[in-house]
Amino acid sequence: MPMTCDWKNSVLKRSIENLGNRTLQGVWRIGFAARFFVAVLLHSGTAFRRFGLTIREMYFTGVLSLIIILVSGLFVGMVLGLQGYETLQTYGAEEALGILVALSLVRELGPVVAALLFASRAGSAITAEIGLMKATEQLSAMEMMAVDPIARVVAPRFWAGVISMPLLAALFSAMGIFGGYLVGVQLIGVDEGAFWSQMKSAVDLERDILNGVIKSVVFGVAITTIALFEGYDAPPTAEGVSGATTRTVVASSLAVLALDFVLTAFMFRGLN
């Protein structure tokens, strides 16, 4: 059956070609993303000299993300309060609920969940905006007006994301602790003094809070870089922008989770 054999050969050949093309494209994109990141850092002068541009973007990425961050933080804290109490009371240690809620939020849930929400809410918006600016030739128009789009459009959004992320994570944790307090102390009846005093004595500024802040800054860098790059590199079509927006959410969520593991391994290794 020569025809079937030909067909199989051509399918095999096409598959290998596709695999090779995808690998090359992937490596090329990683290289381009790295160059893009360096270019953003090198062209960041405008974002600081004209800080109003960065503040404006902080409104869009940070302030407009507040609702989802605060509400999610409150519910995550309330669930932690309920679940934590259920487990701790088995060992008669329900007064340690404050420690459990605070450490869970400050070390892990605050930075990670806030980052995942930030990637979905702000990251996708950044990619769609930059992608559409490219598709409608706004970035080309800016270049033709002798204004560098990396400096004028990309860098302020990058720094706005990097500055907003730790602030949002801090607010998420604060709301979470408040949610844990509402459920643990006000609803279930854990002793209020023990809740706050144990939390205060167990949470360390450098080990817990500073490390949480470092995590959220790293997440902020990762999410905004991915979001901006995907937008900047998006094919200038409706399908291209939609695909780039999806890739931003998927890639930045995975990056946050992977980075969290790496950072946790370095920060909390050997701690009791």
Next chain:
Amino acid sequence: MHNDNLVEIEDVEFGYGDRPVLKGVNLTARRGQVIAIMGSSGCGKTTLLRLIGGQIKPGRGTVRVAGQSLGELGQAGLYRLRRKMGMLFQFGALFTDISVFDNVAFQLREHTDLPEDAIRDLVLMKLHAVGLRGASQLMPAELSGGMARRVALARAIALDPMLVMYDEPFAGLDPISLGITGNLIRRLTDTLGLTSLVVTHDVQESLKIVDYIYFVSEGVIVAEGTAAEIRASDLPYVHQFVHGEADGPVPFHYPAPSYADDLRLEKQRA
């Protein structure tokens, strides 16, 4: 020595990957003229504008604007030159998150230290020149296609450039907007002393306003001349283009393997 040519393109070749787009193009634009670059879709007209704007670099040949070779300019030099150029994109490319006023003021705020009062006056003057002073506070989403292009034109001339490039300025316009846009290009060129390069395939509108026309086909200039010369031309390509004939030197079919081979008729018979 004063050079009367603002734009000079010499023996330029350019391709995207393995696909050649321009194959040895020569073109000059004299100061104060409206020059049209015509040709069918995908023939490399917009690529020519991008080369003149320095957004892409030629594989071979030189592009000179105001005597400066773009290939020898660094980014700072290119940006300095671009301040003297304006570009009107096909659909305006207005910044959609700011008002008409702020769009026109964009370059003035980016490149000058003028006080806001002076910027306001300049912006209103530019908008008045395109008949849209009354629309200064509208957002781009509130404009019709023709109005958006007029605002983009006001933005392109905000810094009083020496050269304005238009990428398909007539595409998708109703007859009234089309006439307005054509007249504006001619009037602004004459009153502001600009040089205008218009990439278009709208033959009838262009022939009314341009001084000189270049026809591009398959990456080379196949014909050139004044509007009268083009109308009278008996070159097959120009004739096909000006009269909108479906087939001729520009074939109806995109190059493809034999129809019978594509449908595997021979193999099926065997």
